[in-house]
């Protein structure tokens with residue numbers, strides 16, 4: 001039996017951490033779908049065509065250590081507006097979602113477009129200021145030279161592009177549980193997410 005958990009939300013809201021913890025808790029495979037778009041973005045930055053790159057991604061592309069940089073994040077958000085790029089990545093994500101034993105996928109359109117039939121859907125969010133602070137700390141730890149205002153501007157630009165694109169924009173699925181992590185510790189956010197999934201897993205016994 002497969003059980004799909006869809007976790008969506010804007011950049012740096014905590015969905016990566018929550019997704020990994022939820023997957024570990026329930027013993028499920030996890031796919032960070034942002035990595036697919038980042039891998040395409042990284043190849044576009046080297047001069048490749050976006051659609052061609054999306055059609056022939058390999059496992060090695062997903063392991064490149066440049067994928068977490070700010071430049072690649074912006075390139076990912078740009079290639080993600082191209083319908084042909086999104087279409088090229090759909091089958092892989094849907095097959096992953098339906099793998100035996102179940103899976104957790106995180107991204108922007110998992111609960112709305114990739115797996116509208118997912119058994120549990122979470123929408124993880126936080127204020128743009130808090131998300132920028134978190135991303136700023138991460139970038140400093142990676143040794144990047146940047147400033148908080150620059151990171152906030154990047155977060156807002158990416159939010160705007162991800163939410164206003166015509167194809168599969170970032171939005172909350174009607175049946176998603178919204179978790180605002182602005183004022184939450186990581187532990188509290190993970191516990192809230194696990195409780196929300198438990199409630200969907202056993203609707204007959206949840207009180």
Ligand code: DC
Pocket residue numbers: 011012033034035037038073076077080106107108109110158162
């Ligand atoms: O989750 P992330 O920050 O690694 O995602 C990078 C970009 O990829 C994001 O700005 C938009 C795009 N993306 C998308 O359009 N759909 C997804 N399911 C995941 C990511």
